[in-house]
Amino acid sequence: MSGDLPLAALQQRFCDWLIEPDEDRARMIAAPMGVGPGLVVYQNNYRVALVEALREIHPRAAAWLGEDAFEMAAARHIDAHPPSNWTIDAYGTGFPDDLRASDAVAADLAAIDRAIGEAFVAADALPVTAAALADVDWDTAAIRPLPSLRLVPIATNADALWPALARDQDVPQATAAHGTVLVWRQGFEPVMRRADPTELLMLERSLAGGSFAAICAELAAQSDDAEAVTRAGTVLGRWLGESLVAEFA
């Protein structure tokens, strides 16, 4: 191999230098390989591609932060989290968490950005309609949401800011507003809205495989049987109208 360095060792040195560039590492690569100043082109390509990927995956967070703050946040993330997936579209899973310490709104926007991107390419599934309810065995049936559904916990009103940033409109005042945003896909279009506490409980139980009857029983323990069934039925009706349910299993 070049300079009698086995390929695996040479490639490991090269990657170490991409991740943590400094003159000593560059010399360690360049000396056994006999390479010239063009080495720096690879360093630049590596970082530019990752910054652009983070921007493309988190466009509203980038818009909220502004160019300089976003690039600084991206650079910190790239230094701390070298990419490992074969697809660059998966890069930056921890980027929203990285932002949280300095800017909770940016962190929430990034988490929504990311969920919308994931929903955009999630597996296809035809939503069931209200007509399917007639054949459901309600003693055992469990609700299976669409594969595109994502639950995004947030600490701010980023769900109200996101559409304004997407449409380049006046952005509302940012405030603290803990909750969970539902993101899923209607046809090919990702949609989102904030979940209310009842449906959040129902979704969490459904995603864990719990039956509709068990969910009603849990809600009944909080109120009474009739009200629980009414509340659960109302939520289910809303989900069917919003094309959020894939099947009753």
Add this chain to the structure above:
Amino acid sequence: MTTRLSGFGLGMRRPHYAHYVAGEAPVDFVEVISENFMVAGGRPIDTLMRARAHYPVALHGVSLSVGSAETRSDDYLDRLKALVDRIEPAVVSDHLCWTGIGGFNSHDLLPVPLTEPALDIVCRAIDRAQSHLQRPMLFENPSSYIAFAGTMPEWEFLSEMVRRTGCGLLLDVNNIFVSATNHGLDPHGWLDGLPLHAVGQIHLAGHSKGEHGLIDTHDAPVDPAVWALYAEVIRRTGPLPTMIERDGNIPALDALADELMLARQAACAVVA
């Protein structure tokens, strides 16, 4: 049904998707980045299927990493195979490069030291990929910004790679120009050693001048010197499926179609 690639095409990029879906793009084929469509579902797959109804498709990958000392995961090859089965592309290609090692993936096309041990690794990886996909692939000559000591010329490496694996070449004429210029070699002389009989597709693209030489940026029109080199290639090979890659400063589709006309004219001149 798989279709043969012929004529003149463009890299299908997002700003022009509507034209391809409607069958309104003046091209004979399209090429897409495989990884952008190795997804579970949603609009990307639908867009590609709709374009596929109008044009033969070439799948061009960036992550196979045949030059890595580590073997690419079955998961990657399984996903690529699923896309190939779904799209039935005319061509499946990737690059002579590596992208990472030790769980790290740079998402850049990194340079392979052109040595005998590396050739063994590359050929094993190509054999494995072609076996997995049950079809021959094309591999693209890279742009290089460094030259390793004690290595063979790229054309020699590519010739042996083609001979051992039965793969074809995706000849990127701009990459030859960029690499030859960066290494102080004659790009026309570079052609002399290449296995031109194995070329199944040609790429053209623009480059830019950086601090340390030319850089393959795909963000500008094809350079006149690259057009001259392309004319020399097809003078030697005859007309081959040819396309322009444009990934930055993407102009209107009409402007790219006009640029592609230069390739058509060059091919006509050779035939005449």
